[in-house]
Amino acid sequence: MAASKNIHRHGGLVLLCTMMGTLCQIGEGQIRYSVPEETDKGTVVGNVSKDLGLESRELADRGVRIVSRGRSQLFSLNPRSGSLVTAGRIDREELCAQSAPCLVNINILVEDKGKLFGVEIEITDINDNNPKFHVEDLEVKINEIAAPGARYPLPEAVDPDVGINSLQSYQLSPNQHFSLHLQTGDDGTINPELVLERTLDREEEPTHHLVLTASDGGNPRRSSTALIQVTVLDTNDNAPVFDQPVYRVKVLENVAPGTLLLTVRASDPDEGANGKVTYKFRKVNEKQSLLFHLHENTGELTVAKNLDYEECSLYEMEIQAEDVGALLGRSKVIIMVEDVNDNRPEVTITSLFNPVMENSLPGTVIAFLNVHDRDSGKNGQVVCSIHENLPFKLEKSIDNYYRLVTWKYLDREKVSMYNITVIASDLGVPPLSTETCIALIVADTNDNPPRFPHTSYTAYIPENNLRGASIFSLTAHDPDSQENAQVTYSVSEDTIQGVPLSSYISINSDTGVLYALQSFDFEKIQDLQLLVVASDSGSPPLSSNVSLSLFVLDQNDNAPEILYPGLPTDGSTGVELAPRTAEPGYLVTKVVAVDRDSGQNAWLSYRLLKASEPGLFSVGLHTGEVRTARTLLDRDALKQNLVMAVQDHGQPPLSATVTLTVAVANSIPEVLADLSSISTPGTPEDSDLTLYLVVAVAVVSCVFLVFVIVLLALRLQRWHKSRQFQGSRGGLTPAPPSHFVGIDGVQAFLQTYSHEVSLTSGSQTSHIIFPQPNYADMLINQESSERNDSLLTSIDFHESKDEDACAQTGEPGAPRLAQPQSAFRGSLSPPYPLHRYIQGKEGSFHRLELASKSIWNPEYPQHGASL
Numbered sequence: 001m002a003a004s005k006n007i008h009r010h011g012g013l014v015l016l017c018t019m020m021g022t023l024c025q026i027g028e029g030q031i032r033y034s035v036p037e038e039t040d041k042g043t044v045v046g047n048v049s050k051d052l053g054l055e056s057r058e059l060a061d062r063g064v065r066i067v068s069r070g071r072s073q074l075f076s077l078n079p080r081s082g083s084l085v086t087a088g089r090i091d092r093e094e095l096c097a098q099s100a101p102c103l104v105n106i107n108i109l110v111e112d113k114g115k116l117f118g119v120e121i122e123i124t125d126i127n128d129n130n131p132k133f134h135v136e137d138l139e140v141k142i143n144e145i146a147a148p149g150a151r152y153p154l155p156e157a158v159d160p161d162v163g164i165n166s167l168q169s170y171q172l173s174p175n176q177h178f179s180l181h182l183q184t185g186d187d188g189t190i191n192p193e194l195v196l197e198r199t200l201d202r203e204e205e206p207t208h209h210l211v212l213t214a215s216d217g218g219n220p221r222r223s224s225t226a227l228i229q230v231t232v233l234d235t236n237d238n239a240p241v242f243d244q245p246v247y248r249v250k251v252l253e254n255v256a257p258g259t260l261l262l263t264v265r266a267s268d269p270d271e272g273a274n275g276k277v278t279y280k281f282r283k284v285n286e287k288q289s290l291l292f293h294l295h296e297n298t299g300e301l302t303v304a305k306n307l308d309y310e311e312c313s314l315y316e317m318e319i320q321a322e323d324v325g326a327l328l329g330r331s332k333v334i335i336m337v338e339d340v341n342d343n344r345p346e347v348t349i350t351s352l353f354n355p356v357m358e359n360s361l362p363g364t365v366i367a368f369l370n371v372h373d374r375d376s377g378k379n380g381q382v383v384c385s386i387h388e389n390l391p392f393k394l395e396k397s398i399d400n401y402y403r404l405v406t407w408k409y410l411d412r413e414k415v416s417m418y419n420i421t422v423i424a425s426d427l428g429v430p431p432l433s434t435e436t437c438i439a440l441i442v443a444d445t446n447d448n449p450p451r452f453p454h455t456s457y458t459a460y461i462p463e464n465n466l467r468g469a470s471i472f473s474l475t476a477h478d479p480d481s482q483e484n485a486q487v488t489y490s491v492s493e494d495t496i497q498g499v500p501l502s503s504y505i506s507i508n509s510d511t512g513v514l515y516a517l518q519s520f521d522f523e524k525i526q527d528l529q530l531l532v533v534a535s536d537s538g539s540p541p542l543s544s545n546v547s548l549s550l551f552v553l554d555q556n557d558n559a560p561e562i563l564y565p566g567l568p569t570d571g572s573t574g575v576e577l578a579p580r581t582a583e584p585g586y587l588v589t590k591v592v593a594v595d596r597d598s599g600q601n602a603w604l605s606y607r608l609l610k611a612s613e614p615g616l617f618s619v620g621l622h623t624g625e626v627r628t629a630r631t632l633l634d635r636d637a638l639k640q641n642l643v644m645a646v647q648d649h650g651q652p653p654l655s656a657t658v659t660l661t662v663a664v665a666n667s668i669p670e671v672l673a674d675l676s677s678i679s680t681p682g683t684p685e686d687s688d689l690t691l692y693l694v695v696a697v698a699v700v701s702c703v704f705l706v707f708v709i710v711l712l713a714l715r716l717q718r719w720h721k722s723r724q725f726q727g728s729r730g731g732l733t734p735a736p737p738s739h740f741v742g743i744d745g746v747q748a749f750l751q752t753y754s755h756e757v758s759l760t761s762g763s764q765t766s767h768i769i770f771p772q773p774n775y776a777d778m779l780i781n782q783e784s785s786e787r788n789d790s791l792l793t794s795i796d797f798h799e800s801k802d803e804d805a806c807a808q809t810g811e812p813g814a815p816r817l818a819q820p821q822s823a824f825r826g827s828l829s830p831p832y833p834l835h836r837y838i839q840g841k842e843g844s845f846h847r848l849e850l851a852s853k854s855i856w857n858p859e860y861p862q863h864g865a866s867l
Contacts, residue, residue: 049082056082063111127218141326157214236325266321341428355441446538450476476534556650
């Protein structure tokens with residue numbers, strides 16, 4: 001209660017000391033404050049933010065904190081005011097005992113600057129402890145023969161305070177036999193002694209009761225008392241005497257309990273019981289009394305418990321020797337504990353910046369480390385190191401602090417985590433070391449674009465694929481992590497044949513799988529060139545691209561298409577002519593077919609499925625040429641029907657068929673005579689057509705004889721005029737028709753037709769082809785052309801003279817049959833002169849020369865035919 005009143009009484013003094021805490025710089029980064037002990041929690045010690053040149057609101061942002069070692073934190077930082085305040089009650093006596101001044105060192109870390117500041121705080125003493133005697137009741141034995149002036153030591157009081165607040169004086173209660181004498185030692189301690197003023201007489205007064213009061217110099221004063229009983233003894237006139245006034249001994253801190261330190265000896269010249277001496281500690285604290293043992297009779301001083309140099313390196317105590325007559329002798333014992341390297345260095349991670357970005361600059365602070373060794377001298381000197389093959393190094397900071405910093409750039413893709421082992425070794429013999437492992441994670445930055453395993457890719461897809469079918473899969477790898485490694489795929493914008501590429505192909509942005517949005521047709525698109533882009537999700541995102549060639553594979557999805565002979569569009573029937581005088585191998589006609597597929601799907605073969613006269617005709621397997629297999633006989637029918645099949649080599653194969661009608665005759669009159677026996681295949685009105693043909697043959701025969709003479713006369717006259725005209729022009733030779741023509745890029749030969757006649761019977765039209773006996777001759781001279789034109793003029797009632805001139809001279813107005821180019825597969829045989837005649841519905845005859853894919857007469861479009 002008195003202590004509490006004293007604290008409140010000195011509240012003003014505490015506040016004044018707090019407000020006047022001194023700040024001084026001791027070396028670089030050293031700050032000093034002072035604060036009285038026993039202050040309340042939260043008492044301001046000093047303004048740290050001001051002394052460090054920081055604003056109070058910046059303390060948390062800059063990571064300012066206390067990193068001092070210790071069992072408990074005595075101080076803390078107020079983040080609002082930026083002041084250093086007490087974290088609890090501070091007892092100076094507990095911290096520093098009798099040491100003066102009492103200094104507490106802490107370290108303040110500014111993380112963003114990577115600096116440490118040392119702070120030294122002095123704990124000033126207040127008078128909060130009373131002087132205290134170790135014993136409250138003391139018995140002092142004095143021989144009655146003791147002469148006045150004899151001195152007897154009295155128990156000393158202990159005051160944990162220092163300075164003026166410590167023990168200052170003793171007072172003895174008034175009496176007539178004793179007085180008090182105070183003796184000041186070398187160390188400043190006050191030793192009270194009881195002084196005999198008058199001779200004692202045991203018979204008069206055997207005991208005397210005194211009161212010893214110890215007082216300090218504080219304000220207010222504090223004191224305590226001890227009761228002293230003086231017993232008067234009979235005569236014993238010699239006190240024990242030690243052989244040494246001071247005993248000194250050195251001992252290692254690791255000695256085992258029970259080890260003998262020294263033996264004290266005191267002698268008493270008295271004889272008998274008065275000369276027997278006993279030993280005991282006189283001035284020793286509680287801790288020392290537990291560590292050492294003094295044998296009462298022998299004076300042997302031994303170690304009772306393990307010593308620890310780090311706790312105390314020097315012990316000082318007094319030993320007294322007493323005989324039976326209560327005479328005393330005193331001696332001092334000083335025990336010096338020598339350090340042994342028995343403590344390993346301690347490494348404390350005070351601050352760790354984890355994880356660290358891989359793009360951190362060299363010199364970036366990773367951690368602050370504090371090393372400490374409780375030993376002293378070289379045993380307490382610590383050296384820290386790490387492995388040299390790491391991109392980090394240790395730098396010495398103030399006191400025993402180290403900074404772990406980078407010394408080169410990090411790469412997370414090579415090493416994503418480092419186990420840094422810090423080795424702290426002291427300089428003792430033998431040295432002791434401690435290893436501390438720091439697990440440092442390297443954080444990722446988006447410094448790697450996605451990579452494709454190959455620079456280009458090739459994929460194949462069969463045509464007629466299903467929509468939405470998977471085509472190909474691409475995968476790009478990004479060595480980064482998390483969102484920096486999340487790859488999305490896309491296809492660059494482009495157009496194909498004027499259509500956006502996105503209408504053909506799509507890609508899954510997450511998996512990189514390509515899908516077909518349309519069914520591809522090889523005949524339209526053979527290949528696609530794509531550019532696939534892979535982008536990560538970093539900030540900023542990185543990307544790379546790769547080219548993909550997509551080839552469409554042909555499938556056998558097109559049946560062969562027969563170009564010649566083609567089915568007429570006007571309902572007429574084409575007839576091929578084979579003279580009865582034809583030799584075996586005579587080329588009757590040629591079937592021309594194409595296949596829009598490619599490769600073996602477009603390889604065509606021809607075969608004869610059905611014939612009216614088996615064995616009469618043969619077909620070239622690869623050429624499609626229809627030739628006579630034997631000599632034609634009179635018994636062979638005039639009309640021969642051939643069914644031919646054209647088949648490709650695809651899987652499965654596709655085919656097409658065509659029906660050919662071959663007329664076997666040597667001349668046109670023979671054909672006209674037997675025309676009534678020829679009927680159009682597949683026509684439902686065969687009986688009516690026969691009647692019409694017979695009538696037509698009769699009429700045509702008569703008309704033919706009448707007009708032959710007229711035509712011959714007209715042609716002779718025209719021939720005569722043309723000869724005169726040609727003579728005036730130097731004579732021009734007509735150019736022969738072309739025998740080598742191409743359609744769609746494929747070269748083919750087709751025979752030239754020199755004469756054609758169309759015979760009409762009723763509503764049906766028959767096509768008759770007459771061979772030229774001399775088929776090796778490919779040129780038609782001018783005279784034969786004139787004769788043929790004259791003959792045709794006499795037959796054709798609808799053809800004008802100008803048209804005859806065009807047909808004769810091969811001018812552009814004359815109809816032509818063009819040979820197919822790229823559509824033909826295989827080769828065609830050399831040209832042979834054939835004649836084709838087309839019979840119109842009205843009985844007119846038209847001469848057409850086969851030189852184009854479509855046979856078409858501008859004046860008679862209904863008589864066109866496809867070749």
